[in-house]
Amino acid sequence: MKKFGFMAVLLFVFILAFPHNGQAAAGSAKIVLDDKELSLSGNAKVENVNGNVMIPLRVVGENLGFDVAWEKKTRTVTIQKDSKVMKLVVGQKTAEVDGKKTSMNIAPILRTDTVIVPIRFVSEEMGLTVYWDNQKKIVNLYTPNFGSGNGDAGTGAGNGTNPDAGSGAAAQVDGISFSDNRLMIAVTGKAKVNDFKMSGPDRIVVDLENTGFSDTFSSASLDQNKTGSLDVNGYPDVSKVRYSLYNSNPSTVRIVIDLNYSKNYKLTNDNGLYIVDLNTSDSGTPSKPGTSGKKIVVIDAGHGDHDPGTTGVTGKKEKDFNLAMALKVGKILEQDSNFEVVLTRSDDTFLELKERAKIANDLKADVFVSIHANSAGSSAATGSETYYQREASKTLANVMHKHLVQATGLKDRGVRYGNFHVIRETKMPAVLLEVGYLSNKNDEAALFSESFQQRVAQGIADGIKEYLGVQ
Missing domain, CATH: 3.30.457.10 (Copper amine oxidase-like, N-terminal domain)
Structure with a gap:
C-alpha cells in the first residue's frame, strides 16, 4: 500500500x-x-x-x-x-x-x-x-x-502529538509483533534502549526511554491504563508479550516477554526495527535471519486489529481470513529446511504498511507475499487476482497466480498492476494476492472453508517454492 x-x-x-x-x-x-x-x-x-x-x-x-x-x-x-x-x-x-x-x-x-x-x-x-x-x-x-x-x-x-505518549518522547513505537520466535518492535526516532532478564517468573524486559506510542498504535492497542498485550500461541518458550507506557517522565515504553522458562536472547537494531531473537543456543548465539543460507520468505496477513479490511456478505472479516491463510502458509513452508519464514503478524494485531515493508527490507527477504480477500460493489464479482507493482516482481506474480488459480478453482481475473504500498516499497520481488471476493456469497463460503484454505495455502507455498527454485 x-x-x-x-x-x-x-x-x-x-x-x-x-x-x-x-x-x-x-x-x-x-x-x-x-x-x-x-x-x-x-x-x-x-x-x-x-x-x-x-x-x-x-x-x-x-x-x-x-x-x-x-x-x-x-x-x-x-x-x-x-x-x-x-x-x-x-x-x-x-x-x-x-x-x-x-x-x-x-x-x-x-x-x-x-x-x-x-x-x-x-x-x-x-x-x-x-x-x-x-x-x-x-x-x-x-x-x-x-x-x-x-x-x-x-x-x-x-x-x-499523542497525549498518551508521555512528556519528552523523542521516539515513537509504531508496531509490535511476534513471529518465528522473534519479537519485532518498529520504532520511529531515536530511543534509548535498556534490555535485561528477570526471574520469578522468568521474563525478558526491553525499556525504550524517551519513547512513547504513536497515535496509530495507542488508539487501537492500549487500554485506559496505557497497557496492552499479544497472545503468543505455538511457541514453547513464550506465554505472552506485554507492553505499557511504564513511565511518563522520561516517557518510557516497557515491553515484557513472559517466558515459560529461562531463555537466552539477542537484541539487535536494524534502522529502527528492534528484534529480540529467542532462536539461540545455550551460549546465547542467535540464529539471525539471513545468516543461515536459507531463503527468507515474508508472509504478510493484510489488515488486523482495528482495521478489519473488507466485510463479507455474512459479516465475516477479511483480517481473519488473511491471518488464517498466513499461518497455514507459514506452517507449510517451515516444514521445509530450505526456508526461513517470517510473518508480519501472527495474531490479531495491527502494523502500519510501512512497518510491513520495513520488516521484509531489513531482513533482506527473498520474496514478500501479502494475502488479502477482495470486495466489489456488485455481488456477482468473483475470482482470484494477483498484483505486482515493480517490473522485478512480474515473474513472481505470474508464477504465484498460476498456483493461486489452480488452488482456488475460482475465476481467473489475471495478473494486474497495483500501486499498493507493501508491494511498491519492498525491495525484493513482492506480490499481493486477492484470493476471492467476500462480497460474493459463494466466494465467501469457500474462503472460510478449512479445506479450501489448506488447499490454497499449499498452492501459495508451491508457488513460492517454484519461483525460488526449491522443489
Missing part, C-alpha cells in the same frame, strides 16, 4: 480515529489542507465505510487546483492538473491514473451530489501527507512543499 508525500500508510491514522460502527462520528470531522480549513457543504462529509475512511473528492481536488469533471451517464469522475489525469468510476475499485490501472481498497461511492473516495487513494495519487489530530477531530492534509513547523506527520510530533 505507500518519496514521503506518498505515504499511504498514514491512512491508518484515520481508521484508528473513527468508530467502525457507523458514519456519524466521521461525518462531523473537519478537513484542513495546509492549515486552512476546507468548506464542507451539502453531502460533502468524511465517512467511515466498513473501516475505510472516505473523503469528498471534489472538495480536496479543487482546493489542490485540479479540474474535477463528473460524467453522469458513465458515473465517471475525471480529475486533471497539468499532465496528470485520474479517472474513477463509482462502484469500481480500479482507477486509471495517467493511463495506468491502479487499485483502491474500496470503490468510490456516490452520495447524492458528491463522490467520496478512500483517503489512501488521495494520499498515494495526489501526493499528500495525511494525519489525524484526535483531540480536535481534524483531518490534516499537507502538500509536499508545505513548509512547516507541523512536525512529522504520523509520528506524533507537532500538532498531532
Whole structure:
C-alpha cells in the first residue's frame, strides 16, 4: 500500500480515529489542507465505510487546483492538473491514473451530489501527507512543499502529538509483533534502549526511554491504563508479550516477554526495527535471519486489529481470513529446511504498511507475499487476482497466480498492476494476492472453508517454492 508525500500508510491514522460502527462520528470531522480549513457543504462529509475512511473528492481536488469533471451517464469522475489525469468510476475499485490501472481498497461511492473516495487513494495519487489530530477531530492534509513547523506527520510530533505518549518522547513505537520466535518492535526516532532478564517468573524486559506510542498504535492497542498485550500461541518458550507506557517522565515504553522458562536472547537494531531473537543456543548465539543460507520468505496477513479490511456478505472479516491463510502458509513452508519464514503478524494485531515493508527490507527477504480477500460493489464479482507493482516482481506474480488459480478453482481475473504500498516499497520481488471476493456469497463460503484454505495455502507455498527454485 505507500518519496514521503506518498505515504499511504498514514491512512491508518484515520481508521484508528473513527468508530467502525457507523458514519456519524466521521461525518462531523473537519478537513484542513495546509492549515486552512476546507468548506464542507451539502453531502460533502468524511465517512467511515466498513473501516475505510472516505473523503469528498471534489472538495480536496479543487482546493489542490485540479479540474474535477463528473460524467453522469458513465458515473465517471475525471480529475486533471497539468499532465496528470485520474479517472474513477463509482462502484469500481480500479482507477486509471495517467493511463495506468491502479487499485483502491474500496470503490468510490456516490452520495447524492458528491463522490467520496478512500483517503489512501488521495494520499498515494495526489501526493499528500495525511494525519489525524484526535483531540480536535481534524483531518490534516499537507502538500509536499508545505513548509512547516507541523512536525512529522504520523509520528506524533507537532500538532498531532499523542497525549498518551508521555512528556519528552523523542521516539515513537509504531508496531509490535511476534513471529518465528522473534519479537519485532518498529520504532520511529531515536530511543534509548535498556534490555535485561528477570526471574520469578522468568521474563525478558526491553525499556525504550524517551519513547512513547504513536497515535496509530495507542488508539487501537492500549487500554485506559496505557497497557496492552499479544497472545503468543505455538511457541514453547513464550506465554505472552506485554507492553505499557511504564513511565511518563522520561516517557518510557516497557515491553515484557513472559517466558515459560529461562531463555537466552539477542537484541539487535536494524534502522529502527528492534528484534529480540529467542532462536539461540545455550551460549546465547542467535540464529539471525539471513545468516543461515536459507531463503527468507515474508508472509504478510493484510489488515488486523482495528482495521478489519473488507466485510463479507455474512459479516465475516477479511483480517481473519488473511491471518488464517498466513499461518497455514507459514506452517507449510517451515516444514521445509530450505526456508526461513517470517510473518508480519501472527495474531490479531495491527502494523502500519510501512512497518510491513520495513520488516521484509531489513531482513533482506527473498520474496514478500501479502494475502488479502477482495470486495466489489456488485455481488456477482468473483475470482482470484494477483498484483505486482515493480517490473522485478512480474515473474513472481505470474508464477504465484498460476498456483493461486489452480488452488482456488475460482475465476481467473489475471495478473494486474497495483500501486499498493507493501508491494511498491519492498525491495525484493513482492506480490499481493486477492484470493476471492467476500462480497460474493459463494466466494465467501469457500474462503472460510478449512479445506479450501489448506488447499490454497499449499498452492501459495508451491508457488513460492517454484519461483525460488526449491522443489
